[in-house]
Amino acid sequence: MGLNIRQASVIYPSADGRPPVEALRKIDLEIVNDDFVVALGASGCGKSTLLSLIAGFLSPSSGEILLDGSQVQGPGADRAVVFQKHALLPWLNVIDNVAFGLKLQGVDEARRYEIARGFIKLLGLGDFETSRVYSLSGGMQQRVGIARALTCDPKVLLMDEPLGALDALTREKAQELILNIWSSTHKSVFFITHSVEEALFMGTKLIVMSPRPGRIAHRFDLPFSRQFLGGTPAREVKASREFIALREEVLKIIFSDEEAAA
Ligand SMILES: Nc1ncnc2c1ncn2[C@@H]1O[C@H](COP(=O)(O)OP(=O)(O)OP(=O)(O)O)[C@@H](O)[C@H]1O
Numbered sequence: 001m002g003l004n005i006r007q008a009s010v011i012y013p014s015a016d017g018r019p020p021v022e023a024l025r026k027i028d029l030e031i032v033n034d035d036f037v038v039a040l041g042a043s044g045c046g047k048s049t050l051l052s053l054i055a056g057f058l059s060p061s062s063g064e065i066l067l068d069g070s071q072v073q074g075p076g077a078d079r080a081v082v083f084q085k086h087a088l089l090p091w092l093n094v095i096d097n098v099a100f101g102l103k104l105q106g107v108d109e110a111r112r113y114e115i116a117r118g119f120i121k122l123l124g125l126g127d128f129e130t131s132r133v134y135s136l137s138g139g140m141q142q143r144v145g146i147a148r149a150l151t152c153d154p155k156v157l158l159m160d161e162p163l164g165a166l167d168a169l170t171r172e173k174a175q176e177l178i179l180n181i182w183s184s185t186h187k188s189v190f191f192i193t194h195s196v197e198e199a200l201f202m203g204t205k206l207i208v209m210s211p212r213p214g215r216i217a218h219r220f221d222l223p224f225s226r227q228f229l230g231g232t233p234a235r236e237v238k239a240s241r242e243f244i245a246l247r248e249e250v251l252k253i254i255f256s257d258e259e260a261a262a
């Protein structure tokens with residue numbers, strides 16, 4: 001059960017006289033139970049393409065994507081996406097943005113506000129329910145996007161560089177918040193980042209992808225998010241010898257891949 005990606009390949013057809021792009025080749029990946037899978041890799045190696053396959057925005061050229069044993073046929077409420085840029089509706093206030101997916105599903109107003117309020121509180125936005133989203137800071141807007149993704153109670157949460165635009169301090173706080181939510185809601189997560197430190201801290205599993213064609217070149221099991229959730233302060237986890245050794249190992253892999261591709 002959970003998400004099974006089997007031998008999935010994606011070839012974008014040729015356009016504007018350019019040759020076709022083999023974006024992914026024979027990806028095998030399982031995201032089950034409360035796995036928190038993080039993808040790292042150079043720009044263009046196919047991370048967002050892989051997320052689009054899982055989200056159902058895109059079909060594989062070959063291979064298959066199974067969710068609880070059934071083929072993914074398109075987008076669905078069982079998978080929610082948080083983008084780098086929040087994609088909120090600027091003319092609506094916070095609660096109406098958060099409740100938007102439920103409205104589309106036809107949930108009545110009282111019930112959808114009740115559900116939305118719970119997630120707004122969980123994300124620490126309780127005082128901003130009726131604020132317009134454009135009056136919020138970038139970090140707060142991103143939290144509104146995460147609350148909106150959670151309201152439909154998806155099985156899988158897909159996040160494409162959700163914290164990339166935040167300053168260092170806000171980003172660390174947001175990492176901790178996401179881990180706390182993940183541990184209390186027991187979702188499967190697929191999370192893309194360009195930060196090696198963020199990847200190691202957040203994930204239970206790490207995939208490092210290599211470009212042209214995009215493949216999973218390395219896989220690691222990670223203990224660090226569970227250490228944080230077990231009570232070790234985040235900075236202490238990130239400063240531990242084990243963390244630093246793995247960070248350097250992964251950085252070396254990424255730099256050597258980039259040099260090989262250059
Ligand atoms: N719609 C599309 N049509 C044609 N080619 C595409 C399309 N989307 C992506 N590509 C190509 O597929 C490859 C993988 O792109 P993708 O966006 O998945 O990479 P990425 O790893 O997410 O990169 P980044 O880290 O920059 O976000 C790239 O070479 C890209 O140019």
Ligand SMILES: [Mg+2]
Pocket residue numbers: 047048049160
């Ligand atoms: Mg991308």
